[in-house]
Amino acid sequence: xxxxxxxxxxxxxxxxxxxxxxxxxxxxxxxxxxxxxxxxxxxxxxxxxxxxxxxxxxxxxxxxxxxxxxxxxxxxxxxxxxxxxxxxxxxxxxxxxxxxxxxxxxxxxxxxxxxxxxxxxxxxxxxxxxxxxxxxxxxxxxxxxxxxxxxxxxxxxxxxxxxxxxxxxxxxxxxxxxxxxxxxxxxxxxxxxxxxxxxxxxxxxxxxxxxxxxxxxxxxxxxxxxxxxxxxxxxxxxxxxxxxxxxxxxxxxxxxxxxxxxxxxxxxxxxxxxxxxxxxxxxxxxxxxxxxxxxxxxxxxxxxxxxxxxxxxxxxxxxxxxxxxxxxxxxxxxxxxxxxxxxxxxxxxxxxxxxxxxxxxxxxxxxxxxxxxxxxxxxxxxxxxxxxxxxxxxxxxxxxxxxxxxxxxxxxxxxxxxxxxxxxx
Amino acid sequence: xxxxxxxxxxxxxxxxxxxxxxxxxxxxxxxxxxxxxxxxxxxxxxxxxxxxxxxxxxxxxxxxxxxxxxxxxxxxxxxxxxxxxxxxxxxxxxxxxxxxxxxxxxxxxxxxxxxxxxxxxxxxxxxxxxxxxxxxxxxxxxxxxxxxxxxxxxxxxxxxxxxxxxxxxxxxxxxxxxxxxxxxxxxxxxxxxxxxxxxxxxxxxxxxxxxxxxxxxxxxxxxxxxxxxxxxxxxxxxxxxxxxxxxxxxxxxxxxxxxxxxxxxxxxxxxxxxxxxxxxxxxxxxxxxxxxxxxxxxxxxxxxxxxxxxxxxxxxxxxxxxxxxxxxxxxxxxxx
Numbered sequence: 052x053x054x055x056x057x058x059x060x061x062x063x064x065x066x067x068x069x070x071x072x073x074x075x076x077x078x079x080x081x082x083x084x085x086x087x088x089x090x091x092x093x094x095x096x097x098x099x100x101x102x103x104x105x106x107x108x109x110x111x112x113x114x115x116x117x118x119x120x121x122x123x124x125x126x127x128x129x130x131x132x133x134x135x136x137x138x139x140x141x142x143x144x145x146x147x148x149x150x151x152x153x154x155x156x157x158x159x160x161x162x163x164x165x166x167x168x169x170x171x172x173x174x175x176x177x178x179x180x181x182x183x184x185x186x187x188x189x190x191x192x193x194x195x196x197x198x199x200x201x202x203x204x205x206x207x208x209x210x211x212x213x214x215x216x217x218x219x220x221x222x223x224x225x226x227x228x229x230x231x232x233x234x235x236x237x238x239x240x241x242x243x244x245x246x247x248x249x250x251x252x253x254x255x256x257x258x259x260x261x262x263x264x265x266x267x268x269x270x271x272x273x274x275x276x277x278x279x280x281x282x283x284x285x286x287x288x289x290x291x292x293x294x295x296x297x298x299x300x301x302x303x304x305x306x307x308x309x310x311x312x313x314x315x316x317x318x319x320x321x322x323x324x325x326x327x328x329x330x331x332x333x334x335x336x337x338x339x340x341x342x343x344x345x346x347x348x349x350x351x352x353x354x355x356x357x358x359x360x361x362x363x364x365x366x367x368x369x370x371x372x373x374x375x376x377x378x379x380x381x382x383x384x385x386x387x388x389x390x391x392x393x394x395x396x397x398x399x400x401x402x403x404x405x406x407x408x409x410x411x412x413x414x415x416x417x418x419x420x421x422x423x424x425x426x427x428x429x430x431x432x433x434x435x436x437x438x439x440x441x442x443x444x445x446x447x448x449x450x451x452x453x454x455x456x457x458x459x460x461x462x463x464x465x466x467x468x469x470x471x472x473x474x475x476x
Numbered sequence: 477x478x479x480x481x482x483x484x485x486x487x488x489x490x491x492x493x494x495x496x497x498x499x500x501x502x503x504x505x506x507x508x509x510x511x512x513x514x515x516x517x518x519x520x521x522x523x524x525x526x527x528x529x530x531x532x533x534x535x536x537x538x539x540x541x542x543x544x545x546x547x548x549x550x551x552x553x554x555x556x557x558x559x560x561x562x563x564x565x566x567x568x569x570x571x572x573x574x575x576x577x578x579x580x581x582x583x584x585x586x587x588x589x590x591x592x593x594x595x596x597x598x599x600x601x602x603x604x605x606x607x608x609x610x611x612x613x614x615x616x617x618x619x620x621x622x623x624x625x626x627x628x629x630x631x632x633x634x635x636x637x638x639x640x641x642x643x644x645x646x647x648x649x650x651x652x653x654x655x656x657x658x659x660x661x662x663x664x665x666x667x668x669x670x671x672x673x674x675x676x677x678x679x680x681x682x683x684x685x686x687x688x689x690x691x692x693x694x695x696x697x698x699x700x701x702x703x704x705x706x707x708x709x710x711x712x713x714x715x716x717x718x719x720x721x722x723x724x725x726x727x728x729x730x731x732x733x734x735x736x737x738x739x740x741x742x743x744x745x746x747x748x749x750x751x752x753x754x755x756x757x758x759x760x761x762x763x764x765x766x767x768x769x770x771x772x773x774x775x776x777x778x779x780x781x782x783x784x785x786x787x788x789x790x791x792x793x794x795x796x797x798x799x800x801x802x803x804x805x806x807x808x809x810x811x812x
């Protein structure tokens with residue numbers, strides 16, 4: 052019988068842990084007492100020694116959350132047949148081949164991988180799904196190891212708020228997107244992609260920390276100084292961003308994107324992998340269907356400071372950051388009614404019925420560049436748990452007491468994380 | 477409480493509430509007798525019987541020789557032949573010495589004699605750890621006795637319940653085992669005056685909440701309530717159920733709570749394995765409330781070890797408030 056390698060309990064509060072680093076290759080021999088993997092908990096990282104000798108098989112992926120006491124691998128004796136023990140998960144299917152940058156096919160956005168054969172779901176979530184005729188296999192699970200919980204099903208049942216009536220009157224424009232560059236800095240440039248209803252000014256708080264690199268800010272269509280192009284759907288938006296990126300003719304760039312800009316950065320990294328030096332996704336869209344569309348629509352249609360300010364406060368954890376002058380400045384950039392109409396039409400196209408209608412989880416799984424995901428735990432726009440779709444090799448940085456705008460609420464810490472990503476390359 | 481006139485409510489300790497119940501019973505029913513080691517002039521190992529011997533005399537408040545088996549045998553015989561004995565153990569651990577009388581005689585006679593007799597016997601067991609009394613005087617063995625059909629096993633957690641459940645036990649035609657946590661004896665709480673009974677087999681909801689059900693027994697009810705207050709500060713509303721009775725168990729109250737919250741933590745001082753929490757968990761898993769569970773059930777019970785003498789270790793082997801906090805945070809955040 053093979054010996055299970057167990058996720059140990061190394062501190063009192065611990066319910067699960069992650070293998071951060073395997074010291075022993077799949078199929079390799081490990082001697083009893085030798086370090087076998089490194090574990091990371093909330094508090095510390097430490098080495099775990101093998102409790103028996105054997106050939107290591109059926110290792111779990113690095114970074115995967117494993118409950119205490121569950122096996123993370125199995126040790127087989129010499130001559131022992133290597134067959135999956137009963138509670139070993141089927142090995143992951145091999146990763147898809149990397150696409151080359153030059154002949155990237157369209158469409159870029161592919162649906163997420165099919166659900167595993169044995170679906171993990173709580174009894175309550177199964178009952179609610181059954182009562183409402185929902186196929187559980189289509190529900191993204193937020194629990195440990197992707198377990199579907201009642202909230203996950205309930206989120207699908209929530210009736211989205213009816214779209215506010217608003218005449219979408221703007222004349223579609225054409226022309227290149229607005230791109231601004233910082234002066235100075237050396238090395239591969241940092242390309243900054245802002246979120247919905249924002250503009251490239253929103254990167255200001257971060258720029259001091261990143262001044263040692265050339266910064267390139269792109270205004271999304273219908274935002275800031277970019278033309279109010281008509282955006283029929285997310286794929287069209289990706290094409291526009293890729294066109295702009297290609298026109299910059301960069302050898303390589305570090306991509307930083309926030310929210311919708313994060314989804315665009317990810318889509319760009321997926322289709323131009325050779326040109327991406329690193330990827331920093333701040334509260335990115337595209338990793339799950341849930342979205343608080345009320346907030347985005349509220350911002351998009353606000354015509355004055357009094358109506359905009361309460362929505363802006365929903366973006367952050369510490370409302371004091373949204374001062375009167377901040378709100379006035381934000382409204383000043385949104386005075387143009389055609390810009391508001393353009394953004395409203397945009398939201399309808401990209402977030403129909405208040406849902407993130409594009410799924411980049413598969414793309415996230417294909418990213419090979421150094422990647423960090425940064426999120427605020429009190430994000431009210433996109434649930435931070437979407438970050439749990441990250442691959443094991445990606446770093447996940449969750450800030451407590453921070454909402455949807457980590458770059459505004461924790462600019463130094465976020466700037467430092469981006470700098471780490473940039474400077475290690 | 478059936479009284480129609482308003483009843484005065486005072487603060488009494490748990491031990492005083494028990495004594496008042498016995499005083500009322502001795503005063504109103506001449507069949508009631510107290511038996512036990514050193515319960516007379518000495519007043520009982522934990523001073524629960526106190527000075528009752530002076531009020532009712534040595535014929536009603538009887539010191540028994542230092543033989544639990546012998547004393548329990550006399551009590552069973554007395555119950556069989558018309559008295560209503562209340563037998564006190566000095567420590568619940570000594571039930572081991574009297575197990576023949578408890579499990580083989582008191583519990584079975586009604587069944588074996590075709591219902592022709594019953595054993596209206598009340599036994600009181602000072603139980604639990606926390607007094608530095610070490611391995612042989614600190615156990616929580618309610619699950620031992622709870623495993624025996626024919627016995628009723630109850631664990632009052634408040635002074636009011638201590639009195640009401642003891643008076644209810646005296647009205648029960650069958651043997652009732654009362655486990656009294658030693659740490660609770662000095663705890664004060666409101667206790668109504670006069671005679672009242674608290675139904676055996678009915679749990680009490682001590683705190684309302686939507687996020688997680690904490691089903692606790694005896695002293696653990698108070699630890700659960702303390703944890704619940706701290707959890708409320710984090711926005712987690714725990715519902716705390718005081719099980720009160722291990723056998724029979726109040727299925728309806730527990731299941732209703734789990735249906736509401738979808739999450740269950742059982743907290744009990746007895747050894748975790750094969751303990752009260754195992755029974756509560758199984759009861760939920762076997763019921764329709766299963767379909768309302770949104771997380772695995774968590775049991776917090778005593779360690780798989782005797783209670784140590786060292787005070788730090790003594791604390792470590794039974795659930796404490798931080799253990800309950802951690803479990804509740806994990807279960808409500810989708811971490812388990």
